[in-house]
Amino acid sequence: MVESKQQWKAWLYLSPAIVLLLIFTVWPIINTVAMAFMEDYSGLAKIGGDTAFRFGIGNFAKVVQNADFQQALINTVLLCVISVPISTILALLIAVALHAIKPLQKALQTIFFLPYVTNSIAIGMVFAAMFNVIGSVGTRRPLISSYGIVNDIIRFFGGNWVNWINSGSEHWANMFVLITYIVWNALPFKILILLGGLTGINKQYYEAAKVDSTPRWRVLTRITVPLLSPMLAYVVITGFIGGFKEYTSIVGIFGESMGPVHAKGSMNTMVGLIYDSLASNNQGRASAAALILFGIILVVTLINLWVSKKHVHY
Amino acid sequence: MSQSVMKVMQGRDLRKTSARQKITHILSQAGIYLFLLLMAAIVLFPFYWMIISSLKSLVEYRLSPPTFWPMQALFSNYADAFTTASLGVLFKNTMIVGLVSTLLSLVITIFTAFAFARLQFKGKELLFAALLATMMIPGELFTITNYATVTHLNITGTYTVLIVPFLVSVFYIYLLRQNFLQIPNELYLAAKVDGTSDMKYLWKVMVPLSLPTLISITILKMMGAWNSYIWPRLVANDPEHRLITNGLRNAFTDTTGDVNYPVQMAAVALVSLPLFLVFVFLRKYIMSGVSRSGIKG
Known part of the structure; x- marks a missing residue:
């Protein structure tokens, strides 16, 4: 039996959270969904927005037909599809290697976790500095004073320097820099989770493999990966969700123009597009874009779960 | 008698394989360390670059090939x-x-x-x-x-x-x-x-x-x-x-x-x-x- 006094007390304890959640979580869900269907709605009359609107799916149509949206969607999908497998495989190899050593294990583990505690804008600026070329790039006869450390390393091994992020750089080069940064940034979390999973695996499997003198590679693919599959599924799913919400790493490398000097906005992502719509005071369209993003993340997560259901051993 | 000879020979065999196992073990451990240290160097590099660049003069920063330690730390x-x-x-x-x-x-x-x-x-x-x-x-x-x-x-x-x-x-x-x-x-x-x-x-x-x-x-x-x-x-x-x-x-x-x-x-x-x-x-x-x-x- 529940005393009514205790009921009353429980709600008192909950009240601060409930009030704030109603204002900043529940209301936004209702309002954003509603605004998505309010065509040409700017909402913010206070800062000169037009509050007139009519209901319809025009916002969605406008967002989808927008060339910027298509570019942003391509960018987002591309960086997810490339960076998630690379970072997952690298993290798996590093975690397995860390698990196989004794001396230095703690020290190396600490080093690999370091990128996690960084400011993504700040370190993005460091990556920009590493790939930046100083001099007149993009002209017919470039006069270079410094190629940047990455190009210096490439030249040291006899390769040709690349215009990574400067004026006139190509989209694939921009993408390469961004994905390198995202992978670097994504490793710590994945290594932490996978290493946690590895320590949970029963040692007997490995001893049995040792008795049968199973080669290392087979041990990895036949024992470690299947037994680690729940953690692998977890890091892949969170990796995709994070990838679809990528935004600040691009601001870090390319600045708020979201692209190299000659092609502003060419590196924009879905989230970037939502904030662009907000900045241009178009609440309706921003809401529609956010719902589309939510839908994409939901579908991708469901696909991931469906795939992992087939392959994950619990 | 023949049985004891067999035993001795088996013992030798075992010792041989264990020696080989030891060598492969050492080699694979060395490989693992090499891989980990290389990856650690890549992970740490941006931090290293940030710190040494922050101490260089603008002239030194523009040098090609670059310096890997500031000639004169400019605080x-x-x-x-x-x-x-x-x-x-x-x-x-x-x-x-x-x-x-x-x-x-x-x-x-x-x-x-x-x-x-x-x-x-x-x-x-x-x-x-x-x-x-x-x-x-x-x-x-x-x-x-x-x-x-x-x-x-x-x-x-x-x-x-x-x-x-x-x-x-x-x-x-x-x-x-x-x-x-x-x-x-x-x-x-x-x-x-x-x-x-x-x-x-x-x-x-x-x-x-x-x-x-x-x-x-x-x-x-x-x-x-x-x-x-x-x-x-x-x-x-x-x-x-x-x-x-x-x-x-x-x-x-x-x-x-x-x-x-x-x-x-x-x-x-x-x-x-x-x-x-x-x-x-x-x-x-x-x-x-x-x-x-x-x-x-």
């Missing part, structure tokens, strides 16, 4: 960075917002988690499930309406707007509730028999017993304030209320070309330093918080 870059980005104000703002929001957030989280873990009320399970469900929704969806809300409330460009909308974190409530549930209920009932009030029991027993989780939450929340960019830029982008990340990006808008990188890298190093200190001293709490969450700051 004035740090002073320049501090004034160029007016880091003092940014540090102050971020500390105010971080400390106040962490403190309030902790109190709210403790109360809410306590209600869900120990008190009985109608619709408890349903409400908790509803809370967890909101975690699936991307933050952008909230941001759009919250931006409109704070504009209507006329609180943009204040500390309030940076603190209040993010005081309740469903994830922290979840984390602390799990921790509270591990504390045996007998303790609570015993306290009730003794006539201890709920409030006193919460603060004298449950909170001290959950200190590690509370420390994890504190660190993640502070790091969140330090790294937040999108919301502060949207609602409080004036020089008086700007937060550190936003201020850094604002002070150094150019990322490519002939930028004064040494000063820029010094600013980046200054912004990164507190995070490193937290990491060095409180690594354990960050890692345990992160491994249970999967959210970044």
Whole structure:
């Protein structure tokens, strides 16, 4: 039996959270969904927005037909599809290697976790500095004073320097820099989770493999990966969700123009597009874009779960 | 007799294979270390580059091939960075917002988690499930309406707007509730028999017993304030209320070309330093918080 006094007390304890959640979580869900269907709605009359609107799916149509949206969607999908497998495989190899050593294990583990505690804008600026070329790039006869450390390393091994992020750089080069940064940034979390999973695996499997003198590679693919599959599924799913919400790493490398000097906005992502719509005071369209993003993340997560259901051993 | 000969020969064989096994073991260990050290070097390189670049003169920075250790450490870059980005104000703002929001957030989280873990009320399970469900929704969806809300409330460009909308974190409530549930209920009932009030029991027993989780939450929340960019830029982008990340990006808008990188890298190093200190001293709490969450700051 529940005393009514205790009921009353429980709600008192909950009240601060409930009030704030109603204002900043529940209301936004209702309002954003509603605004998505309010065509040409700017909402913010206070800062000169037009509050007139009519209901319809025009916002969605406008967002989808927008060339910027298509570019942003391509960018987002591309960086997810490339960076998630690379970072997952690298993290798996590093975690397995860390698990196989004794001396230095703690020290190396600490080093690999370091990128996690960084400011993504700040370190993005460091990556920009590493790939930046100083001099007149993009002209017919470039006069270079410094190629940047990455190009210096490439030249040291006899390769040709690349215009990574400067004026006139190509989209694939921009993408390469961004994905390198995202992978670097994504490793710590994945290594932490996978290493946690590895320590949970029963040692007997490995001893049995040792008795049968199973080669290392087979041990990895036949024992470690299947037994680690729940953690692998977890890091892949969170990796995709994070990838679809990528935004600040691009601001870090390319600045708020979201692209190299000659092609502003060419590196924009879905989230970037939502904030662009907000900045241009178009609440309706921003809401529609956010719902589309939510839908994409939901579908991708469901696909991931469906795939992992087939392959994950619990 | 022949049997003993066999035994001896088998023994030799075993010794041979064990020697071979030892060699392959050493070789594979060496390979593993080589791989790990190489990866560690790649992971650390941006930090190394940030620090040495921040100490170079502009002339030295432009050298090709580059120097891998500053010829003369130029600490004035740090002073320049501090004034160029007016880091003092940014540090102050971020500390105010971080400390106040962490403190309030902790109190709210403790109360809410306590209600869900120990008190009985109608619709408890349903409400908790509803809370967890909101975690699936991307933050952008909230941001759009919250931006409109704070504009209507006329609180943009204040500390309030940076603190209040993010005081309740469903994830922290979840984390602390799990921790509270591990504390045996007998303790609570015993306290009730003794006539201890709920409030006193919460603060004298449950909170001290959950200190590690509370420390994890504190660190993640502070790091969140330090790294937040999108919301502060949207609602409080004036020089008086700007937060550190936003201020850094604002002070150094150019990322490519002939930028004064040494000063820029010094600013980046200054912004990164507190995070490193937290990491060095409180690594354990960050890692345990992160491994249970999967959210970044």
